[in-house]
Amino acid sequence: MKKVLISLVSIILLSSIPAFADTNPAKIEKAYARQELVSQIGFRLLNSSRIKERMVFQYVNKDTVNAVTYYSGRRIVIYGGIMNYTTDEDMVAAILAHEISHGIDYSHGIFRGAFSFLPSAFTPRKYEKKADKRAIDFMVNAGYNPVAMIVMMNKVFAQDRYEFMSTHPLASRRMAYVYEYIYYKYPEFLKNNKYIDDVYYQNFLLNSQDNRRKLKAKIDSHSKGNVNYD
Numbered sequence: 001m002k003k004v005l006i007s008l009v010s011i012i013l014l015s016s017i018p019a020f021a022d023t024n025p026a027k028i029e030k031a032y033a034r035q036e037l038v039s040q041i042g043f044r045l046l047n048s049s050r051i052k053e054r055m056v057f058q059y060v061n062k063d064t065v066n067a068v069t070y071y072s073g074r075r076i077v078i079y080g081g082i083m084n085y086t087t088d089e090d091m092v093a094a095i096l097a098h099e100i101s102h103g104i105d106y107s108h109g110i111f112r113g114a115f116s117f118l119p120s121a122f123t124p125r126k127y128e129k130k131a132d133k134r135a136i137d138f139m140v141n142a143g144y145n146p147v148a149m150i151v152m153m154n155k156v157f158a159q160d161r162y163e164f165m166s167t168h169p170l171a172s173r174r175m176a177y178v179y180e181y182i183y184y185k186y187p188e189f190l191k192n193n194k195y196i197d198d199v200y201y202q203n204f205l206l207n208s209q210d211n212r213r214k215l216k217a218k219i220d221s222h223s224k225g226n227v228n229y230d
């Protein structure tokens with residue numbers, strides 16, 4: 001009777017232990033591997049650009065296609081849904097580098113502490129552009145290929161019709177200034193472009209023809225100006 005009671009009690013106790021949210025071992029292992037990858041890339045980006053602000057990186061195994069920086073605790077969260085789009089570490093670095101830039105903005109400026117999110121809340125698009133450009137520098141400093149930023153944007157971001165209601169600039173505009181920034185500052189990545197045959201990059205070349213033509217005209221007019229002054 002005592003034995004039966006003990007085993008009954010242990011059955012009740014065991015059954016009260018909550019089941020693991022995801023019991024598929026392959027899925028759990030994948031989440032662990034992704035967490036480690038995200039932390040490794042995140043800290044590599046921080047160290048190589050000598051970023052002194054503390055930040056942590058958290059992988060959340062949900063299908064949400066997003067990454068977000070929380071101003072309290074400077075916690076960068078990257079979701080499974082956007083990780084599913086990445087096929088190399090450079091693409092993961094592109095997402096994290098953009099979020100790190102927000103993390104830095106949250107800890108500087110006239111707004112500090114709990115209100116540090118205010119500058120980006122007032123003029124979000126300005127901060128998004130800054131985050132994109134600074135992310136390119138962080139990526140290159142850490143040895144990642146910045147063209148991965150364009151590949152990710154073209155693959156993931158929808159093309160909204162209007163910009164004025166949005167916190168982020170239009171996807172095509174973001175890709176245009178990222179391309180221009182790489183063109184001027186890190187041209188070697190475009191000359192020796194590892195993504196040249198990538199289907200998403202090829203599509204970017206197709207849909208950005210007008211913007212790239214404008215950039216070429218701008219470069220040509222600059223160089224003519226230089227010739228005149230010589």
Ligand SMILES: [Zn+2]
Nearest residue numbers: 098102128131
């Ligand atoms: Zn952003």
